[in-house]
Each structure stands twice: as structure tokens, then as C-alpha cells.
Amino acid sequence: MIDEILEFNRQFVASGGYERFATSKYPDKRIAIVTCMDTRLVELMPAALGLRNGDVKIIKNAGGTITNPFDSTMRSLIVAVFELGVTEIMVIGHTGCGVQGMDASGMLDLMRKRGVSDEHISLMRHCGIDLDSWLHGFDNTADAVAETVDLIRNHPLMAPDITVRGYIIDSLTGELSPLP
Numbered sequence: 001m002i003d004e005i006l007e008f009n010r011q012f013v014a015s016g017g018y019e020r021f022a023t024s025k026y027p028d029k030r031i032a033i034v035t036c037m038d039t040r041l042v043e044l045m046p047a048a049l050g051l052r053n054g055d056v057k058i059i060k061n062a063g064g065t066i067t068n069p070f071d072s073t074m075r076s077l078i079v080a081v082f083e084l085g086v087t088e089i090m091v092i093g094h095t096g097c098g099v100q101g102m103d104a105s106g107m108l109d110l111m112r113k114r115g116v117s118d119e120h121i122s123l124m125r126h127c128g129i130d131l132d133s134w135l136h137g138f139d140n141t142a143d144a145v146a147e148t149v150d151l152i153r154n155h156p157l158m159a160p161d162i163t164v165r166g167y168i169i170d171s172l173t174g175e176l177s178p179l180p
Contacts, residue, residue: 023054025084032057032080034073034148035092036064036099040171045092048174057086063099063137064092065148069155077152081159088163089152093145095171100144102137141168146179 012018029051035041037060046052059076066073080086108121108131124131138144145166152164166179 021053027054027056027080027084027086029055030085030087031055031090032059032077032086032088033090033092034059034061034064034066034077034152035169036060036094036097037062038094038097038171041094041169044171044174045169048169048176057084063097063102063144064094065099065138065144066151067134069151074152074155078155078157081162087161089165091145091148091152091164091166092169092176093141093167094169095141097141099137100141101139102135104132104135107135142166142179149179 033045033056035045035058046058057076057080059073059080061073068074077086077089081089111121112118121131145168149164149166152158152162168177168179169175170177
């Protein structure tokens with residue numbers, strides 16, 4: 001499958017398909033969006049929000065949440081604010097998220113079935129990694145989004161004039177609902 005993608009890419013570049021996507025590194029709407037990596041959102045979310053290439057910075061991860069105040073998502077937001085001119089941040093969770101209800105012990109079982117040894121799992125624990133917390137999902141999407149909004153708003157390195165709001169997007173219709 002990767003070889004097919006690479007062949008398409010060669011043809012895309014050769015035909016100038018990239019030209020209609022040309023923009024700068026600065027988001028035109030000065031917004032950053034933290035959202036989930038769910039495949040249903042790849043085209044649905046930008047279409048449902050009227051976004052075009054270059055409008056916003058989109059930061060995706062499993063669950064669309066920030067689990068640690070110094071993780072790569074928070075770092076990306078800080079770069080977006082201080083280097084790229086972002087003034088507003090949207091945290092967008094979605095219905096039917098696979099991380100909702102995700103269980104660390106179940107994930108570890110899946111890892112073992114795919115060849116990750118108990119020795120490696122033990123090594124992570126010995127190095128101080130709390131795998132039960134790190135691999136745990138969330139129970140309620142709205143609560144997880146609200147916690148992430150709160151973390152961003154109160155992060156010691158976040159500019160105090162940044163607007164941060166939370167939303168849930170319907171994975172089927174694209175309807176966006178603000179959190180209270």
C-alpha cells in the first residue's frame with residue numbers, strides 16, 4: 001500500500017497537483033485546533049467548519065486530548081501561539097471516539113499478542129512509565145475535552161490573552177456542539 005501512495009505522490013508532483021494548496025506556514029484564521037486522529041474527521045471536520053488549506057493549524061492525536069502539560073501537543077500549541085501567530089484554540093472531541101473507554105490492560109494484552117515482550121513492558125515500568133495511566137483512555141468525551149481546555153488555559157507558558165474553547169463534533173454529520 002505504501003508503494004501505491006509513493007507512486008501517486010510522484011504523479012501528483014509531476015502534474016503540479018500541489019499548486020492549488022500553496023500557502024504560508026502562518027494560519028490565515030490564527031486558530032489552532034486540537035482534535036483526534038480519527039479517520040472520519042480527516043475530510044469531514046474541515047468541510048463542516050468551512051476550512052481550507054492554510055486556514056488553521058490542526059494538531060491530532062489519539063483522543064484529541066492533552067494527557068501531560070509537557071507533551072508534544074502542548075509544545076505544538078505553544079509554538080503555534082508564539083511563533084505562528086495563533087490567537088484562538090479550539091479543542092474538538094468527537095462522538096464515538098475509540099479512546100473513550102480504552103483500557104490499559106486490554107491495550108497491553110494487544111501488545112503482547114503482537115510480539116511486545118513482558119520484558120519490554122516491565123522495562124517501561126522500571127523506567128518510571130505508568131503504563132496504566134499512559135494507556136488509559138477517558139470515560140466521557142465532554143469531560144476529557146473540558147480537562148484539556150482547562151489545562152491549556154492554565155498552562156504556565158500559555159499567553160493569557162489566548163481564547164480556548166471546547167467542542168464535540170458529530171462523527172457522522174459534522175455538527176459542532178460547544179461545551180458549556
